[in-house]
Amino acid sequence: MRFADTTVSLASDDGITGGVTRFRYWFERAIHVFLFACAGISVLTTVSIVFVLLVESVRFFFDVSVFDFLTDTKWTPLLKPQHFGILPLMCGTLLVAFGSSLIAIPIGLGTAIFLSEYAPPRLRDVIKPLVEVLAGIPSVVYGYFAVVSISPLVRSTFPSAGPFNAASACVVVGIMTLPMIISLSEDALRAVPRSLREGAYALGATKFDTTAHVVVPAAMSGIVASFLLAISRAIGETMAVTLAAGATPKATLNPLESVQTMTAYIVQISQGDTPAGTVEYRTIFAVGLALFLSTMVINLVAQGILSRMREKYE
Amino acid sequence: MTGPGLLNRQRRRRIIASMFAFSCAAAATLCVVVLFLLVGKIFSEGAAWLNWDFLWNLPSRHPEKAGIKTALAGSLWLTGLTAVISLPVGIGAAVYLEEYAAVSRWKKLFQINIANLAGVPSIVYGILGLAVFVQLFTLGSSLISGALTLSLVILPIIILATQEALRGVPDSIRHASYALGATRWQTVRHQVLPAAMPGIMTGVILALSRAIGEAAPLVAVGAMAYVPFVPSGPTDQFSALPIQIFNWAARPKAEFHQIAGAAIIVLLFVLICMNVTAVAVRHFYGKRVRW
Numbered sequence: 211m212r213f214a215d216t217t218v219s220l221a222s223d224d225g226i227t228g229g230v231t232r233f234r235y236w237f238e239r240a241i242h243v244f245l246f247a248c249a250g251i252s253v254l255t256t257v258s259i260v261f262v263l264l265v266e267s268v269r270f271f272f273d274v275s276v277f278d279f280l281t282d283t284k285w286t287p288l289l290k291p292q293h294f295g296i297l298p299l300m301c302g303t304l305l306v307a308f309g310s311s312l313i314a315i316p317i318g319l320g321t322a323i324f325l326s327e328y329a330p331p332r333l334r335d336v337i338k339p340l341v342e343v344l345a346g347i348p349s350v351v352y353g354y355f356a357v358v359s360i361s362p363l364v365r366s367t368f369p370s371a372g373p374f375n376a377a378s379a380c381v382v383v384g385i386m387t388l389p390m391i392i393s394l395s396e397d398a399l400r401a402v403p404r405s406l407r408e409g410a411y412a413l414g415a416t417k418f419d420t421t422a423h424v425v426v427p428a429a430m431s432g433i434v435a436s437f438l439l440a441i442s443r444a445i446g447e448t449m450a451v452t453l454a455a456g457a458t459p460k461a462t463l464n465p466l467e468s469v470q471t472m473t474a475y476i477v478q479i480s481q482g483d484t485p486a487g488t489v490e491y492r493t494i495f496a497v498g499l500a501l502f503l504s505t506m507v508i509n510l511v512a513q514g515i516l517s518r519m520r521e522k523y524e
Numbered sequence: 525m526t527g528p529g530l531l532n533r534q535r536r537r538r539i540i541a542s543m544f545a546f547s548c549a550a551a552a553t554l555c556v557v558v559l560f561l562l563v564g565k566i567f568s569e570g571a572a573w574l575n576w577d578f579l580w581n582l583p584s585r586h587p588e589k590a591g592i593k594t595a596l597a598g599s600l601w602l603t604g605l606t607a608v609i610s611l612p613v614g615i616g617a618a619v620y621l622e623e624y625a626a627v628s629r630w631k632k633l634f635q636i637n638i639a640n641l642a643g644v645p646s647i648v649y650g651i652l653g654l655a656v657f658v659q660l661f662t663l664g665s666s667l668i669s670g671a672l673t674l675s676l677v678i679l680p681i682i683i684l685a686t687q688e689a690l691r692g693v694p695d696s697i698r699h700a701s702y703a704l705g706a707t708r709w710q711t712v713r714h715q716v717l718p719a720a721m722p723g724i725m726t727g728v729i730l731a732l733s734r735a736i737g738e739a740a741p742l743v744a745v746g747a748m749a750y751v752p753f754v755p756s757g758p759t760d761q762f763s764a765l766p767i768q769i770f771n772w773a774a775r776p777k778a779e780f781h782q783i784a785g786a787a788i789i790v791l792l793f794v795l796i797c798m799n800v801t802a803v804a805v806r807h808f809y810g811k812r813v814r815w
Contacts, residue, residue: 234707237709238707238709247616248619249620251613255676259648262651262652318551320551320552321548323548340556341555341559344558346734347737348738348739349739349740350739350770350773352562354781357774357781416537418537418541418545419541443643449739449743449766452774453770453773476651477740477744480654480743495655498651506644513639
């Protein structure tokens with residue numbers, strides 16, 4: 211009811227209310243500016259991320275040539291002779307991202323199709339919250355699971371695997387990205403209008419025909435976007451990968467070997483006592499820039515696909 | 525003329541269809557099974573180590589003497605500070621975008637920016653925190669650096685959740701308020717925000733539970749695995765539960781894996797409490813608001 215006061219004071223016309231309305235006016239202005247500043251912080255964050263990464267990377271590239279950075283096949287910044295080739299870290303990251311997608315995409319899409327097309331509503335109401343629980347579990351807990359469960363399992367299946375191996379990182383990151391694929395793909399599948407399904411049934415299609423040849427293709431853009439976001443999440447995943455895959459920068463495609471991802475390298479340097487301002491220290495900004503750019507490009511593409519999909523159905 | 529062939533084809537189609545349905549159901553079952561395996565493994569490793577001493581002991585090189593007192597205290601400090609920093613900013617930004625900003629190219633740019641920030645890996649925020657808060661602002665590897673960094677990590681989540689809640693408030697409420705002569709802020713403060721509060725609270729609690737579990741940005745700003753004292757102020761050095769878990773899980777000795785399991789049980793307990801609160805808030809307040 212407080213706004214009633216202002217209504218009255220605005221209406222009446224004596225000297226005091228002039229002060230009140232002026233106060234109101236400036237108060238409203240101040241609130242507006244404050245809220246704008248809050249929104250501005252999000253833009254400022256992006257700008258500072260780009261600025262910090264660029265400035266420190268440029269300083270890094272004064273000492274190490276961009277050519278070496280991109281083409282050298284060894285990454286040994288902490289050992290003599292120093293090598294600063296990002297390929298081994300890139301290779302580790304891509305190996306984990308690719309391996310985790312091999313696990314997460316079929317299982318995630320299958321679950322999404324089951325939830326959206328096959329599951330009775332009651333079962334769906336049970337499975338969906340459980341999948342959301344998977345999404346709420348912190349990354350470090352998955353890392354722990356990789357160390358105590360998945361890695362021993364991988365080693366008993368493939369005796370040549372070491373205690374740290376890319377395969378267990380792939381499995382655990384696959385599990386972590388499942389909820390993202392499931393919930394986004396399911397949203398996309400459920401957004402397909404009922405009329406399309408009924409049209410297919412009217413033409414004599416079975417449930418399988420309808421699902422595989424009508425609903426999934428119609429939802430394809432959303433499904434692809436969910437895959438892309440899951441891959442970007444896998445690239446940026448840090449603690450679980452550090453615990454599971456180890457810290458051996460190596461340009462290998464063998465999932466049984468220990469590898470180091472870009473994120474795991476940043477953790478390694480952060481934990482050590484590398485003094486600020488040295489070349490070794492600046493490597494994390496160069497690696498961070500590569501990480502930021504690769505996830506951002508994938509995210510932008512995925513966002514673009516999603517917004518086009520929304521326009522299509524709304 | 526192609527009687528048997530047609531029959532065969534139909535049978536094959538039926539087999540493929542049922543195999544497809546079966547695989548989808550199997551995938552869904554697998555997700556649930558993995559969740560139970562995960563939780564089961566954590567409890568079988570950690571439950572035996574969980575007792576009062578474990579909560580109140582300082583960290584130690586000896587697993588049987590080690591506890592999570594300082595890590596737990598650090599996590600509580602971080603969550604409190606992060607909430608104080610990120611709540612006003614996040615809700616303010618969402619209110620600006622939903623209630624103040626005109627639909628324009630700028631607003632779209634803000635929106636794309638926030639969606640992208642939500643996808644930036646948390647370790648990148650850690651690097652930003654290291655360069656800006658730890659070094660540029662010379663806050664050092666302190667609680668406040670950690671909390672500022674975590675605030676940036678969860679800001680996009682709070683903004684997106686709050687926007688969603690604000691969008692759920694029907695325009696008729698706003699129009700009625702304006703019609704009674706309320707200013708824009710009075711409308712937001714007394715009508716829109718209270719109506720959107722359940723949704724906002726749910727989003728905020730979920731964002732904070734994300735912050736409690738984050739380890740990567742804290743590692744980058746220099747959280748320590750071994751802190752032998754409980755922090756007494758925002759400028760103290762700190763540890764946190766996820767950091768402690770990471771440290772123990774990275775050691776080869778089985779006993780450390782077991783106490784890591786016990787620490788995870790504590791962490792999951794905190795997360796479950798927060799999620800139950802979020803569900804309860806949505807449930808109880810959601811019933812009161814009717815339009």
